[in-house]
Amino acid sequence: MANRLIPLVILLIVVIVLVVIGFIAYSIIQEVSDKTKSKMEKRNVMFTKDGMKVGVRQVGEEDILVNMWNHTSFPAYKSRLWDMTGSASGSASGEGRAEQRKG
Structure with missing residues (x-):
């Protein structure tokens, strides 16, 4: 009976490790995306669903x-x-x- 459970436990461990690595990668990507978006908005460049909008500031x-x-x-x-x-x-x-x- 124990011989049948060992491959299942190994499979669960591998799946859990892959999920944790995926979650860490996803959170890093989201953090970099948010920081980049905020820096670009400070320079009047905004990303929307339609594309990118560039604002002109302080030019009369x-x-x-x-x-x-x-x-x-x-x-x-x-x-x-x-x-x-x-x-x-x-x-x-x-x-x-x-x-x-x-x-």
């Missing part, structure tokens, strides 16, 4: 507009007020293109 519309204006060029436009090509020959003050647009 005026800053974006000025940045875009300073990095644009109008190849076919000739202004009577300033030279948009960036050459210093048409400019009275000799300043660069971005400096002239600021006012």
